[in-house]
């Protein structure tokens with residue numbers, strides 16, 4: 001089950017369950033759309049997998065399974081992640 005983390009791990013932007021800007025990788029590294037696509041070029045800086053839009057949990061399910069309130073905030077050093085991005089950004093996610 002997804003944790004539905006409350007913010008962008010890189011820039012700290014609030015990403016509540018209802019946000020349409022939240023993107024996740026297969027490990028649920030969570031970023032806003034700008035960071036995931038513009039800064040990281042659809043390459044997760046932690047696992048080099050791709051991102052997809054995070055689904056929104058329906059209201060009645062949120063009561064039973066509330067989204068996480070634990071903030072993960074680990075801004076990436078863009079110089080460090082540049083190599084990873086350059087290496088993987090043109091490789092289809094299925095072949096990474």
Ligand SMILES: [Zn+2]
Nearest residue numbers: 008011032035
């Ligand atoms: Zn962000």
Ligand SMILES: [Zn+2]
Nearest residue numbers: 025029044047
């Ligand atoms: Zn990842």
